[in-house]
Amino acid sequence: MTLQSGPQRSRLDPEPVPRRDLLGLGALWASASAMLLAVVGMLRLPKAAVLASPSKKFRVTLPETLAVGEAFVPPGRAVAFYRDTEGVYAVSTICTHLGCVVKPNAEGFECPCHGSRFTHDGTVAKGPAPRPLPWLKITGKENQFVVDEGSTVPQGTKVNA
Amino acid sequence: MTAMEQFVANLRAAPSRIVETAFRSGKPETDRTRSTFVFGNVFLHLHSVRTHRWSLRWTTTMGLGIASLAAFLITLVTGVLLMFYYKPFTEVAYDSIKDIHFVVPTGRFIRNIHRWAANVMVVCVILHMARAFYTGAYRKPREFNWLIGMGLLVVTLGLSFTGYLLPWDQLAYWAITIGANIAQSPREVTDALNITEYFDPGGFQRLLLLGSDMVGPEALIRFYLLHVMILPLVLGGLMAVHFWRIRKDGGLVKPADADQRAGTTEETVYPVFTDAPNRTYHLAAIVKGRTSQVGRGPENTVPSMPHLFYAELGVLMLTTLVCVLLGLISDAPLKELANPAVPENPAKAPWYFLGLQELVAFSAFMGGIGIPSIVLIGLGLIPYLDREKAGTGEWFGGPGGWSLVKQAMIVGFLSSLAIEAFVIHYGWLREWFPNIPQLFITALNPGTMITAVYGAYSVWLVRKYASARAGAMGLFTCFLCGFLVLTVIGTYFRGPNWVFYWSPSEWPKH
Ligand code: HEM
């Protein structure tokens, strides 16, 4: 008596899939997709939902003598203040290219990392930076201001003082 | 013999018994015990018991794969030692490195070796890849192992990059700031298309990497975890597959006539298949056909113990020697404490990323993500596009051969140098047309120009020689030359504000 019906099969021929294996295959795929979903779910953990960044608002006192076209950078901060006849404004000094801190110079700003240059109002003059330096929201008057490094305003928004 | 005498005799025999039981089947002295020495040992059994003499020729591999492994093992040992003192918290990380460097006994030495071994590993991995490429080792049946190798390359670079942040000095802080912003650079495109609000893969990548919106304590912990745990584990797993596949793919690649060219085997080496059982393969249904042919088995092989193992040990010793000497000669750098308000000027990434930094200085997205992806995809496709047979296992084998590679070197060097020289001298689009839309620059910049020249040249080669291998050789050679040119310019000729200087002595002082 032989267990095998039909023509003689070699051990190297693929086995036909018997119908009852359908359930087995189904179970296999079900557990595989469950695993996959679980992995996707676990990947949510490393994506921080609440950022532990400190508040970016701070108070600034502008020097009395700040001349037109001269930048004032509060020590340790990434923002430059300018005063002209129309008012006061603040430009972020974080390069829009790859995040180095730009340095004010006579024409505007220069970036030490890949040589981007910006004018006083943040417009890109040279180099790889793709966007102008953003203007930051400031409130206050005379020489006392509060600047929020976290919120930007359209270019040209100056505060009268 | 009394029980007491027996006890004493056993006690005296214990040392030699321990040695005997360790080797299980006796010392590797005969052909048989040399074999059991290999497959009876969990660490050695990734090797086959006998090795073809072609694989043992120095010019076949130049030992570069083993040297990569050796460098990795050195970083592993020294890295674990560094972990005794290193603290991954922003307030103390810098101080702990300083302690390691100046206070901990042998700390500076171990740190230097760790740093140097990491560099040696990157160099060896790149050279090893070039070796596998130029000997046509990626061809059937080794295609998949080439892909595993690319995974190893990426993880190796990832290990170096994550390690770079840990000292938390100026060098580290600004390199990682730039790196994280490169991860964010798809925004250059999404911003230009005005869709960042809805679709922001760049911001997501950066957030995932830093765990915050700035380079701070969360980023340090993440980089530390990646550096000491996740990436080494991934590397270990990939290596296990890499080595296993070498064996299953039939050992190292050999030219078709390797047997003749390897010359005759020494008299002292025992031939293989004269009295081997001839049915086992058939029983396991591995081999189609009746029996493996007696007397025509893999001749021209020698026992792996000692021939292969001594060679591997030699490479391991040499790599260790190089790392130790370098560590004695030159200290690992440590700049001032990280200062988020004042960037290092110039802020340079580790040397093997300076080629990328050179490209990034034209377009963040293209240089940091676009071109590297094109290169990786191109490398990965090589084994699936070149399915030719001619020249497998030969250095520079295939149509064109060494003279093609020489020509490609000229093209690769000259075109990248010419484009760089043009840009350094005349500037680029933004300087000529200040209001040009960003997408133009993203698409058309020195990086994409060099890539396009290389691509066009290799298409021309494919047609000239009617061979994908010729095109691949041209492209790979050009790619290596371009990498070299950009890396050298980025390393030696870029000063403050990324301005070109002939030498650091011309850098402006302030
Ligand atoms: C951590 C990195 C790596 C390690 C430790 C490693 C290790 C090894 C070792 C020990 C060998 C045996 C032959 C030799 O020593 O050359 C080998 C062979 C091979 N490797 Fe790697 N490798 C690494 C990365 C890569 C990379 C980046 C590639 C290419 C993309 C690659 C592709 C190959 C191929 C195709 C072979 C087979 C060569 C042949 O058959 O002749 N490997 N590897």
Ligand code: FES
């Ligand atoms: S970060 Fe300013 S130019 Fe690159």
